[in-house]
Amino acid sequence: MDRIEEIRVFFKKLLALRGDRQSFSDQSSLFLSGRLGSVEAVEVVVLLEEKFGIDFTETGFDETQIDSIDAIQLLIRTAKSPSRAE
Numbered sequence: 001m002d003r004i005e006e007i008r009v010f011f012k013k014l015l016a017l018r019g020d021r022q023s024f025s026d027q028s029s030l031f032l033s034g035r036l037g038s039v040e041a042v043e044v045v046v047l048l049e050e051k052f053g054i055d056f057t058e059t060g061f062d063e064t065q066i067d068s069i070d071a072i073q074l075l076i077r078t079a080k081s082p083s084r085a086e
Contacts, residue, residue, distance in 0.1 A: 007072055018037075025069075026073075029067050030068060032064070041066060045066070048066070052076050053079070059078075
């Protein structure tokens with residue numbers, strides 16, 4: 001399973017735990033739309049830190065960074081870009 005598919009599955013599970021079984025696309029707003037809340041945001045941040053090495057103390061945190069699969073893909077690419085490498 002590739003990293004983006006892993007994130008999709010993770011979001012699907014989070015939504016299911018909230019009783020939301022509606023489909024979503026990579027562009028769908030999941031937090032700002034209210035489909036997911038602050039507890040799920042923390043879970044997503046932990047996943048991104050543990051699995052993808054994103055350090056939010058360095059990048060800062062804005063809910064829009066994790067609002068959609070597309071936003072997360074951009075966050076991962078930005079965090080891994082050579083200009084941010086040590």
